[in-house]
Amino acid sequence: MxxxxxxxxxxxxxxxxxxQTYSGYQNDRKLFCRSGCGECCLHPGIEASVLEMLPLALHLYEQGIAESTLEALQQHQQESCFFYQASSEDRKSGHCGIYPYRPAVCRMFGAAGYRGREGEVxxxxCKVIRADEPAAVIAAELSLTIEVPPMxxxxKAKISQLDYELSKQNMPIKDAAAAALEKVLTKAWYAGMAV
Ligand code: SF4
Known part of the structure; x- marks a missing residue:
């Protein structure tokens, strides 16, 4: 444990x-997220590793709600992220219910670099930023020849160095959270047996 x-x-x-790295890049490039926007969180298929959900699982365990959260996760019918708390009728506005413990992938929402098939940067x-900030989007895309954005x-590689086994597989956030809770509960059970 x-x-x-x-x-x-x-x-x-x-x-x-x-x-800080991703929000700094977005601010510098004026690729601002719309205030209160929760569109990223509407997608239930966003993936994280078990490792990314480990801090949350430990926090829930400390709060004494690991088992109940695991049960709720197992029963959840996905129409958005389990942890998303919508605040508008169309569900497009809202907030993350686990913000301090959100996985790394959610910290990269908005604008992030990746490599294409030919290795190009x-x-x-996100489509909301594309609609809201078209000039900034064009400028950011043009800047790729002189500036590498956060990749x-x-x-992901830095995270996996912390624990390769727990980070080698990505799965929908709710499944990763459930697996992290199972891991913590199992460890806690064995630790209790050893006392
Ligand atoms: S964990 Fe939080 S930030 Fe990430 S998709 Fe779910 S609600 Fe959104």
């Missing part, structure tokens, strides 16, 4: 760095 806690602490530090920009694969 102690090892899991140490890994989670290291990941939280890395998560902060990742969040490309920019993934998703580099940050």
């Amino acid at each position: 102690q090892q899991l806690c140490e890994t989670a602490s290291q990941l939280m530090i890395l998560n902060d760095e990742i969040a 490309l920019l993934s920009i 998703m694969m580099n940050h």
Whole structure:
């Protein structure tokens, strides 16, 4: 259990760095997210690794709600992310219910670099930002020849260095959260047996 806690602490530090890197890039490039926008979170298929959900799982365990959350996750019918809390009728506005513990992938929402088939650097920009900030989008895409944006694969690689086994597979966020909770509950059970 102690090892899991140490890994989670290291990941939280890395998560902060990742969040600052991507929001810094978005601010510099004026690729601003619409205030209160929750469109990214409407997609239930966004994937994370079990490792990315480990800090949340440990937090829920400490709060004494690991089992109940696991049960709710297992029963959840996906129409958006399990953790999304919509605040408008069309569900397009809302917020993340686990914001401090959101996985790294969610810290890269908005605008992030990736490599194309030929190894070229490309920019993934969300459709809402594309609609709201067309001039900034063109400028950011033109800048790719002189500036490499934060690259998703580099940050994913840094995360996997913390624990290869727990980060080797990506799955929908709710499944990754459930797997992380199962891991924590199993470790806690064995730790209790050892006392
Ligand atoms: S974890 Fe939070 S930020 Fe990530 S998709 Fe779900 S609700 Fe959105």
